[in-house]
Amino acid sequence: MERQVLRLRQAFRSGRSRPLRFRLQQLEALRRMVQEREKEILAAIAADLSKSELNAYSHEVITILGEIDFMLGNLPELASARPAKKNLLTMMDEAYVQPEPLGVVLIIGAWNYPFVLTMQPLVGAIAAGNAAIVKPSELSENTAKILAELLPQYLDQDLYAIVNGGIPETTELLKQRFDHILYTGNTAVGKIVMEAAAKHLTPVTLELGGKSPCYIDRDCDLDVACRRIAWGKYMNCGQTCIAPDYILCEASLQNQIVQKIKETVKDFYGENIKASPDYERIINLRHFKRLQSLLKGQKIAFGGEMDEATRYLAPTILTDVDPNSKVMQEEIFGPILPIVSVKNVDEAINFINDREKPLALYVFSRNNKLIKRVIDETSSGESPAMMSSCTSLLILCPLEVWVPVEWGRIMENTVLIPFLISAPAC
Structure with missing residues (x-):
């Protein structure tokens, strides 16, 4: 695991994931994967949850295609520098806020919507210019298997990796230092993720559910x-x-x-x-x-x-x-x-x-x-x-809640926010 994270970090430091053109190319490749391998993806979801083809498509696939299309159409604006408010001391300066990628991020997906809840954060990570390790839930084993087969065929393997397995593999992953961790699942595991992240002061986004x-x-x-x-x-x-x-x-x-x-x-x-x-x-x-x-x-x-x-x-x-x-x-x-x-x-x-x-x-x-x-x-x-x-x-509607339900915010400007840092400059 350590070697894999190091490989992604070296690729990120090379600057390859930062250019807007590269991000758009990777998003287009991801869209091509979903479209070309749709039948295999739907079959995997059906095998995990007995979900009909129509439900699998409408609940999961169409959402990802919508996220990708939104990013392809809006990323140039979302990733551009924004003017910053000036004060008396900086009124003659050029002040702006430049969104920057965080680095190497870890995405731990969920089993209940195993495709969309794993791929949606990946769309955001790619769009923000990060490298990413994706860990699908082992409970949705068929979807995890098809993702492990397909992602390396379509995405840059030096920047985007997938790790399958259960508790031992996840535990080993959490020992590594990441620049952000996004986990979707239950509160008990969320606490484990939070504790592991704290050792490296790694920021996290936890979507943990609750009684609604x-x-x-x-x-x-x-x-x-x-x-x-x-x-x-x-x-x-x-x-x-x-x-x-x-x-x-x-x-x-x-x-x-x-x-x-x-x-x-x-x-x-x-x-x-x-x-x-x-x-x-x-x-x-x-x-x-x-x-x-x-x-x-x-x-x-x-x-x-x-x-x-x-x-x-x-x-x-x-x-x-x-x-x-x-x-x-x-x-x-x-x-x-x-x-x-x-x-x-x-x-x-x-x-x-x-x-x-x-x-x-x-x-x-x-x-x-x-x-x-x-x-x-x-x-x-x-x-x-x-x-x-x-x-x-709703693509643009933020899901913003409080601890212990979620630490952070997801689904705002689709899924960009967790994977960007706003760097002021003047």
């Missing part, structure tokens, strides 16, 4: 709210960091919500959900058993069917959930949707604020004042009204 609540006001269109919540929750079998984690609502709404989500699930996946090509599977047996344990002692109002052999877990709704139960203590990351009753919006706000700050908070109401109040009186990475799991679809 939905508050449903009695003054809202329940049909719209339940359809959007069902889409955001059960997409990718609930394995989405910004998926609605639980619902807060008045007790009188609970049965209506259950019924409307049931109808929506039937509309999305048909009578036989298990046979639907659009319904994915849990990534592995360990996560399947973890989700299985969350259902113990719970009142299942809908779903609950499971098949360990195929890692199938049906869209599930829990009612009358105890806020202190296990399912409310950790990020679910699966197709289980608890409903917790609250008396009013005041209790909902207190409930949210008594817990870790969520990655996302969803508010469903016709009352704009109530929506504004919930957003103003809580803290979260994103707060869409009448939408769920939407911000990751």
Whole structure:
């Protein structure tokens, strides 16, 4: 590992990755890879998550193509020097801020969207002029394998490397000195990454997820709210960091919500959900058993069917959930949707604020004042009204949240920000 990092650092110091023309060439090569090897990429994603070709393309491939096209069209402007504000002492000088690459960066990808969450940061690293080591998640082994096969065929091998493997390989990588580390995954591993980075004072960007609540006001269109919540929750079998984690609502709404989500699930996946090509599977047996344990002692109002052999877990709704139960203590990351009753919006706000700050908070109401109040009186990475799991679809929308959910900011000006330093000059 040390030798590999040294090789990339020497290539970076040669200055080869800095010229704008080179960055654009590498981005074009990456786009060519996605387009030419699309079928192989989609097949790998399907093998890991039982994702249909349409879902794999729309959830992952189209996003990367959009990121690359955005960079190809806007990088000359984004990478150019910007005038800096002058004061009395510098008013006669030429002052500007020049974006500069950081150096050699480490990208540790996630398994739930194994292509987009690994390639998206790489787009930013290339665009910013860095060298990069990419470490895909070993849990999505088929996607990791195809990336290891394809990336060296299309990108400069002296500047961009891929490392596959499990905990030993990741541990060895984290012993090396990088100029930035970006990790997407769970909080426990995030702490390990943070501790390792601290030894070298390496800056990090951690996207670690969390429990994302939905508050449903009695003054809202329940049909719209339940359809959007069902889409955001059960997409990718609930394995989405910004998926609605639980619902807060008045007790009188609970049965209506259950019924409307049931109808929506039937509309999305048909009578036989298990046979639907659009319904994915849990990534592995360990996560399947973890989700299985969350259902113990719970009142299942809908779903609950499971098949360990195929890692199938049906869209599930829990009612009358105890806020202190296990399912409310950790990020679910699966197709289980608890409903917790609250008396009013005041209790909902207190409930949210008594817990870790969520990655996302969803508010469903016709009352704009109530929506504004919930957003103003809580803290979260994103707060869409009448939408769920939407911000990751917006190229220019920053996903900015607080520790321990994320250290830093991703997805602003696509993915450039973590991999640039602004150097003042005059």
